[in-house]
Amino acid sequence: GENVEQHPSTLSVQEGDSAVIKCTYSDSASNYFPWYKQELGKRPQLIIDIRSNVGEKKDQRIAVTLNKTAKHFSLHITETQPEDSAVYFCAARTGGFKTIFGAGTRLFVKA
Amino acid sequence: SAVISQKPSRDICQRGTSLTIQCQVDSQVTMMFWYRQQPGQSLTLIATANQGSEATYESGFVIDKFPISRPNLTFSTLTVSNMSPEDSSIYLCSVGKQAINTEAFFGQGTRLTVV
Numbered sequence: 001g002e003n004v005e006q007h008p009s010t011l012s013v014q015e016g017d018s019a020v021i022k023c024t025y026s027d028s029a030s031n032y033f034p035w036y037k038q039e040l041g042k043r044p045q046l047i048i049d050i051r052s053n054v055g056e057k058k059d060q061r062i063a064v065t066l067n068k069t070a071k072h073f074s075l076h077i078t079e080t081q082p083e084d085s086a087v088y089f090c091a092a093r094t095g096g097f098k099t100i101f102g103a104g105t106r107l108f109v110k111a
Numbered sequence: 112s113a114v115i116s117q118k119p120s121r122d123i124c125q126r127g128t129s130l131t132i133q134c135q136v137d138s139q140v141t142m143m144f145w146y147r148q149q150p151g152q153s154l155t156l157i158a159t160a161n162q163g164s165e166a167t168y169e170s171g172f173v174i175d176k177f178p179i180s181r182p183n184l185t186f187s188t189l190t191v192s193n194m195s196p197e198d199s200s201i202y203l204c205s206v207g208k209q210a211i212n213t214e215a216f217f218g219q220g221t222r223l224t225v226v
Contacts, residue, residue: 042219044154044203045217046215046216089153089154097159098156098159098169099144101153101154101155102153103152103153
């Protein structure tokens with residue numbers, strides 16, 4: 001069935017370093033890939049998204065890349081700051097309009 | 112962006128009872144989605160609420176347990192029926208961004224505890 005795998009489950013970086021989170025999806029008909037940030041006790045917030053006709057998208061310190069052939073997509077955060085600490089979820093919208101979430105990555109940015 | 116109001120924000124319920132969660136959006140959206148997020152876990156899609164038709168449920172979720180209403184393009188409800196402690200979770204509604212039927216914004220969630 002439809003599945004999104006996300007790695008790593010936990011990531012610890014030093015402030016100022018980069019963080020990379022990787023996801024793979026199973027449904028080749030998936031065409032939309034959002035990334036969410038969830039802070040403790042709060043709702044998930046969309047931080048960036050990418051569509052299947054685009055290979056890369058950047059918004060300030062955040063960038064996403066998509067490799068449709070390999071069914072991989074990644075989130076890159078540069079110059080990390082302590083306030084980037086949160087749980088990040090990748091997701092893929094399938095051909096049937098459903099959005100399937102990855103298991104999440106808990107990011108710790110150490111000051 | 113869409114403004115989503117979800118209520119109640121939290122509740123403690125007795126087992127065997129039912130709770131209805133409401134989701135109100137400030138603009139018309141075709142699709143609304145209901146998710147469950149168990150503590151420390153990811154988001155699991157329960158169902159898609161379509162206006163004018165029955166909700167579409169994901170594997171493992173059934174209408175008798177999670178009946179959904181979608182009376183118009185700005186409102187939906189999810190009922191958690193005959194609750195047990197295993198239903199303790201956060202329930203979230205979500206709506207699509209702009210005209211594209213993709214979920215992008217979430218309500219603040221309902222933290223349900225069943226005792």
